[in-house]
Amino acid sequence: MNIVVIIKQTPDTETVIRLAPDNKRIVTSDIKWIINPYDEFAIEAALRLKEKHGGTVTVISFGAQRVVEALRTALAMGADDAVLIDDPQMRDADFLRVTRALVAAAKEKNPDVIFIGSRTVDYDQGQRGAILAEMLGWPHFALAISIESDGKDITIERPIEGGKVTLKAPLPVLVTFGGSHAVWNPRYASLPGIMKAKKKPLAVKKLTDLGLDPADFSPDQARIRITSLELPPQRKAGKIVDGGLDTSGKAKELVKLLREEARVI
């Protein structure tokens, strides 16, 4: 089975976000970069599928040279090869265009399944998987919490608001992953894994290598653009309900505040 996993390198979730002076970008100079946590679930799911069915796991990502580190981590976890699309022309491309490049890179691997995180913890748009599936004309199974495959069909379970759905389709299928570590607890890279990863193939490609026209990716071709960023208003720390009250006194006071001041109960 040819398994492709698409990953993105994002700031660590503990990062404090600061804005650049132009208010259009965030300050990235002191950021710790990680593999987007949901994409890590996708890597884990891919490795488990490979362990069951055999095949290869290819990880594909995009961005600057720093992304090599994320790809090497995925290789150390057990992926077989990696592709980085690094083209300065992509820097300001919108979702549709970036995804078009990812589709081109994925197609070269002739995949049976593509796995990707349900969203990235930076832009939080959660649409790359769905766009990929649409561009490929494949079914998209979102937020899988279980995967079964006999090599011909794939069956997944996924949560919806207040319930659960079981879906089935013949391959190829694109699957996205969300939720928490409880389901797809990603493995750590072992020391031998890290050593091996250094020798695994990692190809760096430009848009033209993928048969794409860089002119289509220029900023003036974007269908949508960010005009400004802003930080949320600082929440002012509220009051500590105390006043020398005992436990039940504090409970009474809190209920009174929620009813009369906040009016939320």
Next chain:
Amino acid sequence: MAKDVCIITEYRNGDFRRVTHEVASEGRRIADALGTGLVAIALGSGISAKAADLGKYGVDKVYVVDDPALEYYLAGVFVPVIAEVIKQLDPAAVLLPASVDGRDLGARLGARINVTLLQDVIEVVVGDDGRIKARWPMFAGKCFAWCEWADGVPPLLSIRPNIMQTQLLDENRKAEIEQASAPIPKPRASVLKYELDTSGKVELTEAEIIISGGRGMKDASNYAMLEELAAQLGAAVGASRAAVDSGWRPHSDQVGQTGKVVNPNLYIAVGISGAIQHLAGMGYSKYIVAVNKDSDAPIFSKADYGIIEDLFNFLPALTEEIKNLKNS
């Protein structure tokens, strides 16, 4: 004539989901600002009977595709049908819910009609020149971004549930109905099972009140205390990542940057210290209450009301007090 604003509805179990009314109300506001009408595209099985009711929330006309094949959302069926109807309507803007299904639908629809979707929008403004700008939270709300679409591109946006005000215009207002014609393709994927939780449990992302427990809960069994209080308040029960990683609660209950981002009217954080990644998931709640025995816990810097107490003493007292309130 000016182009209409269009919404895409979400229908489940014989009725429109509440978020559809929120989207309709926001659509009406945008249509009024543009001086144009509001239409809806409604797909479902048996949906015709309910469609006219969308008029209550400001929809002027509903394009209905009513077919047994549309009982459950499947992208392979819904996306081509909706794209075809949109092509016929040529709307000024398209809004849909940022629900689990709506997120998938919106992204695929955008790819199909070559418009970039903006997902999870929390605010829309219409300029004097009629240009639409929208804002969404990045980094789970640590930062907000304003966006606009290129000239000639109709904005396509999904609206985060529980943010927009529902505006009931007139209980008796009816929308005009038109059966839309679009071929319904056979999907590659099929729904094997569709299990809805009928316990009446409130979904986290749609709850008005959430009570979350963290590491301080110490054990899975202690969540019964939160469940009891939640039942009194009609609230949903959430959990921090620490609690979920400990196996005390299912991952579907996790609130935070790597869980669900929630925005209830009231969020009660119990035994949660307030890691950045948790604060990112609930910092947008209207009112926050923190219960923690550690007075240095970062959660207190975000809380409107802080209670420095052992949760095992305080929770029973609070539940008691809420019961008294309900009986009075």
